[in-house]
Amino acid sequence: MKKGLILISVLAALFSNPLLADQISGGPRVSLDSGQFIVPCVEVDDPGNKFDGKYFDVKLVQNGTFYELIYVKEEDSEVCKQLIAASLNADEDTSDIEGNLGSTDTQATYKIGDTGPAGGIVFYVTDGGLHGLEAAPSDQETTQWGCDLVTTGATGFAVETGADNTSKILRDCSTPGIAARLAGNYVLNNYIDWFLPSIDELNELYLHKDIVGGFANAYYWSSTEDYSAYAWYQDFGDGNLNNFSKNFPLRVRAIRAF
Structure with missing residues (x-):
């Protein structure tokens, strides 16, 4: 499978300070409206030599005009070097490069109830099980949807x-601990690309709740x-779909x- 990879250089200060969008050198090729994104194999430009030769996966979430780094995972430097070299040649096949990066997915197939690539259910x-959705094996906290009286789109x-949806919520709502932020900050087995399900995704989760497990007979965001004042939830007791005040704490x- 032919795949490209974006390489960016970030100052060492990235690890402790917000990052202005124009400091993201050379990419990634996303708009500011995307709200959050994950960049594999980031090489850190470090004058102090602390991180020289090391590569990281980073997750950036927009907060106003800044992108805040919320998680870093070190990757195998040799794997990253191979992928970076391959990305410079659009005709090079990177499917046989081993590593736990988003750009090196194998052709494994999954069925409902399997343990997913990140360890969820x-x-x-x-696509015959090549793609799909996996759920965290347990609930996060009970919390409000947030952004009351704010239209996030x-x-x-x-x-x-x-x-x-999750990206748009995080872009427009800085309140800590809200449902989208709990889901977006979730990490399992070093996978950092989790999100709060849309209502149709949540309904799929409800339909397979006994297979996934760990659900309460309660409302889920x-x-x-x-x-501006209401968002959609699902009752995992009877399957009812409805809207509710964003300020009310529900499960995630x-x-x-x-």
Whole structure:
């Protein structure tokens, strides 16, 4: 499988300070409206030589005009060097390079109930099991949706819109501990690309709740906003879908796509 890779250089100060968007040298090629993104194989430009020769996966989340670094995972330097070299040649096949990076996915297939690539439980599959969604094996905290009286534009209902919804919420709402932030900050087995499910993704999760396990007969937040004061939830007792005040604390279960 032919895949490219973006390499950026970031000052060592990145590890303790917010990063201005124009300090992201050479990429990644995303708009500021995306809210958050993950960059594999970041090489740190470190005058103090503390990080020289080391490569990291970094997750950046937009907070106003800044991108805040919220997680760093060190990667195998030789794997990164191979991938970086391969990315400079669009015709080079990188599928046989071993490593735990998003750009080196194998052709493993999954079915509902399997343990997913990150260690969650698979509850939705497409493309014959090549792609799908996995859920965290347990709930996060009970918390409010947040952004009360703020219209975030996180209105995606369909499967494959939860990640975008979560990005929009985090872009427009700086309140700590809200549902989207708990899901977005979740880490399992070094995988950092979790998000709060859209209402249709949450419904898929409800339909397979007995397979995934660990759910309470309680209300769970989706990332789908209804309007400035309300967002959508699902009752995992009877499956009812409805909207609710953003200020009310409901349960959270993070998911990710693979």
